Amino acid sequence: MIDTHAHIDTEAFAEDIEEVIERAKAAGVEHIIIPAIEPNGYDNLIGLVEKYEMIYFGIGVHPHSADKFDDEVEQRIREIAKHPKCVAIGEIGLDYYYNELSAPDVQKRVFRRQIEIAKELELPIIVHNRDSDDDLIAVLGEYQDGNLRAVLHCFSDSTELLKKALDLGFNVSFTGNITFKKSEHSEVIELVPLDRFMIETDSPYMAPVPNRGKRNEPSYVKEIAKKISEVKNMSYDKIIEQSTKNAKNFFKLLMVLMSIALVTQSAYAQDDYRYKDGSIDEEGEYLEKAPYPKFIGIGGFVGTNTIVEGQTFIEDSNIPEKNISYEGITSFGGTVTYGGLADYLIIQLGYAYSKNTKVQEESPGALPNIHQLIELSSLWIPNPHNKINVFGAIGPSFIMNSINGVDNSQIGLNTGVGFIFNIPIKGAGLLNLAAEWRLNFELKANEREVEVQPNPVVTTKIDSKNFYSIPRLNIIFYPDF
Numbered sequence: 001m002i003d004t005h006a007h008i009d010t011e012a013f014a015e016d017i018e019e020v021i022e023r024a025k026a027a028g029v030e031h032i033i034i035p036a037i038e039p040n041g042y043d044n045l046i047g048l049v050e051k052y053e054m055i056y057f058g059i060g061v062h063p064h065s066a067d068k069f070d071d072e073v074e075q076r077i078r079e080i081a082k083h084p085k086c087v088a089i090g091e092i093g094l095d096y097y098y099n100e101l102s103a104p105d106v107q108k109r110v111f112r113r114q115i116e117i118a119k120e121l122e123l124p125i126i127v128h129n130r131d132s133d134d135d136l137i138a139v140l141g142e143y144q145d146g147n148l149r150a151v152l153h154c155f156s157d158s159t160e161l162l163k164k165a166l167d168l169g170f171n172v173s174f175t176g177n178i179t180f181k182k183s184e185h186s187e188v189i190e191l192v193p194l195d196r197f198m199i200e201t202d203s204p205y206m207a208p209v210p211n212r213g214k215r216n217e218p219s220y221v222k223e224i225a226k227k228i229s230e231v232k233n234m235s236y237d238k239i240i241e242q243s244t245k246n247a248k249n250f251f252k253l254l255m256v257l258m259s260i261a262l263v264t265q266s267a268y269a270q271d272d273y274r275y276k277d278g279s280i281d282e283e284g285e286y287l288e289k290a291p292y293p294k295f296i297g298i299g300g301f302v303g304t305n306t307i308v309e310g311q312t313f314i315e316d317s318n319i320p321e322k323n324i325s326y327e328g329i330t331s332f333g334g335t336v337t338y339g340g341l342a343d344y345l346i347i348q349l350g351y352a353y354s355k356n357t358k359v360q361e362e363s364p365g366a367l368p369n370i371h372q373l374i375e376l377s378s379l380w381i382p383n384p385h386n387k388i389n390v391f392g393a394i395g396p397s398f399i400m401n402s403i404n405g406v407d408n409s410q411i412g413l414n415t416g417v418g419f420i421f422n423i424p425i426k427g428a429g430l431l432n433l434a435a436e437w438r439l440n441f442e443l444k445a446n447e448r449e450v451e452v453q454p455n456p457v458v459t460t461k462i463d464s465k466n467f468y469s470i471p472r473l474n475i476i477f478y479p480d481f
């Protein structure tokens, strides 16, 4: 069941709100809706709403406090109404019994303004009425164009007013006064259709029998359902089921739940500071700030280079193209990385050095070949908020070769795939271990001479194009600044 109207944000509950909430839950209350009364109470109200999952709220200025409504308050109401748990504009209305608190004309102006806000924000209104039936229904009727949703709370008025309210498409909610012995509300209760009423306590006021005269609280809301079931001669369960359904529809609670889920989800997505699985590092701090590097990191790597030289014979077309490969050549180097552009992107500048001494096994007396690769890479990370990031790399390379002492340089392309393991080090920074497989292609051929017959020595010209395949292990450190 849902207590659709309880002022448990007031002084009366300051001492024992925790127990009140527990008793409500124990009594089977699913949700409590707290309508705001006046601006001084908004902060406390929001505090409760954010502390207790079961509480939703309405925002507005009660007719008793209509004097306090001004442009600034209106701005606050509009701001607060964006809260995902705000389900209505309320409590608003007219109270001519206590007309010394705010003059009727002020009340009417403030009531109208708040109805306009509600319509604009597409929120329903929670309406208070005391001794103001005619003006109240006239104002509401003026604004009903089919889009105004209103509940006349604590309904204890005439069947005439009920009929008018029902005709305008409004709902009513019943509270403790229907349980009082002297109650003359039976006719109203009998008359109201099953899909147009809700139940409420109006805590701390209006405690139902058998607690009449005491402080009211949400756990007593079941007494209201009991009384309605007696008058309507229906089962208590049916009344609970129906009033709960009506409240959920009226306040669009399912939509609110969904939007809360969405807001939580998007807040989570915006939170760059935590791994996707919700865990943070053991020290509990570092990853709150950086799930993976967003700043400058420096590193080094070591790997094995397989160099394949593609040779095309220029002068002697009878010699077929061939590939000569050298395997297991050590490659090492360093990197500078920057992760500040986007979560899924790391920019890396790398330098790799390989010295191929294997050529001397085949051509004694030859100088070792030196290959220096300068790679500018973009590392793309589809899962940046995981502990282990997968990445694909691509970018241009500048390749400097010294082949048997003759220098040539080349523009190339580097590409690769790998994993990054994030290891936070508290107070120092973030350590990345990356295992990857990087390829470098030379895009254009270099012309050079090779010996085709060692004895006697005959040389011929070839176009040479190298390809480098380097599985490598990187260590990158992103220091804390």
Ligand SMILES: [Zn+2]
Residues within 6 Å of the ligand: 005, 007, 035, 091, 128, 202
């Ligand atoms: Zn109220």
